[in-house]
Amino acid sequence: MAQQPYKRTLKLMGSRFEITVVAKDSIVANKHIDTAVAEISRIEKLISSWDANSQTSEINRNAGVSPVKVSPELFELIARSIKISQLTDGAFDITYASMDKIWKFDGSMTQMPSEEEINASVAKVGFQNIFLDRENSTVFLKMKGMKIGFGAIGKGYAADKAKALLISKGVASGIINASGDMNTWGKQPNGEDWKIAITNPMNKNKVFALLPITDGAVVTSGNYEKYVNFQGKRYTHIIDPRTGYPSSGIISVTVFAPKAELADALATSVFVMGKETGLDRINQLPGIECIIIDDKGNITKSKNIEFDKL
Template sequence: MRVLPVLVCSLFFMLSKGQEPKDVTVKQTLKLMGTRFEITVIAPNEDIGYINIDEAISEIKRIEKIISSWDDASETSLINKNAGIKPVKVSLELFHLIERAKKISEITDGAFDISYASMDKVWKFDGTMGKAPSEAIIKSSISKIGHDKIILDADKQTVYLAERGMRIGFGAIGKGYAADRAKELLVSKQVKGGIINASGDLTTWGTKATGEKWLVGIANPLSKEKVFSWLPVVESSVATSGNYEKYIVLNGEKYSHIIDPRSGYPTTGVHSVSVFAKNAELCDALATAVFIMGRDSGIHLINQIDGVEVVVVDSDNKIHKSSGILFDKNQ
């Protein structure tokens, strides 16, 4: 029965000295949406931190149940099953996500397109491919792709894929969207700061427990341990698309695993693209689009969008950036 007075006295002594309990950093890494998520929160103690992380995990799993094309019960699978047959009524959340995806397709001239999932897989990146597919095969592989074939009816809240065999997929925007929603949830619960990192697509808020800014490193694609520059990510997001691991070399030319949905050909000329914006969803989509569009067209596009910046590392390992990026190369 003497424990309580001792604790109260200890706490009073600590506060009387002008000290406050220090926040701690709590981190968990796990596989979600088929990829590696790392969730970091700043919390008063570890127990509360892990409770916050569990809430973020539940939110990400909820989103996966809506957008997964691997889950037969998901709304996305239902849309795909009814391609060329009938419109499908969906949740307002999914309707708005598809609506935003179509807008990004329009501003990128189709370099980003969620109907890329309709593509027949004719390119192999497992070392078994000795030559490129014929032009006819490539043309046929993309015949069902086209964001204009995704028909939305706002009044009825329906989505209709105009051709049989069409499919949509959220591989180039879903992780960013999930990171945004998990962050939104934690901010609503007064979590002071943190990072949701979805395999390189990340969003931040607040600061580290020390009060310092969150930083992201722009890495050398040929040596990931070497960082070209550190950039602060304050109440903001970043997503990176790269060809570090999955690519093929045909006739001396290196082809990325990222396929241009407009041509059916793999992209060349770029090693990595990092896009900075307020929302991870937008970063995720635009990183893919800029990678496909190429260095000059991609940077030109980003320079026209307020609040968005980009760093591009080309195939010669040279760094290029949009007008609002400032680095200190001595860092």
């Protein structure tokens, strides 16, 4: 029988996941999809800060108190997160979870928070205050009230792990789409590359580019849905963990990288760093590209991207 794609859509990690595998029949395909789902659920248990029993919650509970012994997997994820923080000058920071939620994007805000409130909101944020002890596999958050969260990297990490597991089980081709974080491998049954559409947030029904993607990840981070306007300036829900102020100027960032975890983290970081700094940083990273759409609708791309506009 000819191979064909089988797809399942479900809610995992509080997000919509679409898992597609290419297989010879639905029985084989469903078995593989079940494997991917089990792996994503396992990771959610490990990294969820909502689950009181997770190792992440244990780290947060012991902030300012004592180091917590964690699994090598979580230890390495935190170590890689710190590296990305260093790479982005703190624009990406898993201790963003320590931020007081003073910005509301549900229509209830009538005025901007005061400068004092904003400064106070990020007082406990700072990746420099995560202490890792590799020998004992422990993680310690220096200040009471500090918290870590994997909101900007967790879905990508889970997609990478599920993809690696499916490849190890002999699945030659597929896509894991974690609500916009696309992770692909292999080719379509007709031998063509998988293609992803990039839409223009200014006009959601319009696709401006179709890009072939081989064995890599593409993450689009958009903030055109959640924002507030004050004094004619648009503030979006992606907040700079260093300052407590929302990012502005960019409405969509698409990052191409070998792994979804990195693409995920960098997409958020580019928003925070802004167009010039973000682009400059991406251009220095081998194998990573990005497309930025600013709030005027201008499209800027990193130096090695070639695409045909539709």
